[in-house]
Amino acid sequence: MCTNGINTGQFEQMIEQIDDHVKLERRWAHNLAHQAGDAGFSTVCEKLHAAQALLDEVRAALDEAKDALEDDAAAGANVTVSLV
Numbered sequence: 001m002c003t004n005g006i007n008t009g010q011f012e013q014m015i016e017q018i019d020d021h022v023k024l025e026r027r028w029a030h031n032l033a034h035q036a037g038d039a040g041f042s043t044v045c046e047k048l049h050a051a052q053a054l055l056d057e058v059r060a061a062l063d064e065a066k067d068a069l070e071d072d073a074a075a076g077a078n079v080t081v082s083l084v
Helices: 008-038 042-076
Strands: none
Touching: 008 042
16 A cells, blocks of 8 residues: 555565564574673673663564554545646
8 A cells, every 4th residue: 555655565564674684683682692691701691681672672663663654654645646
């Protein structure tokens, strides 16, 4: 569905692709944090867990962006775009 010149379905898929990528990076940060912790690198472990928490925040923001996309598309559905 296109709204105001934006294919909202494709736009949502692109947000989901970013989320999938961040999810993968979060998993790597988690795994590396445990490896560092097991090896006695406590500072590295702590920093990687902090990075993991930030990646969780990114994923939450992406979810909010998807919700906002639906809201904005619904609000903008009454707008007419004309080719000039």
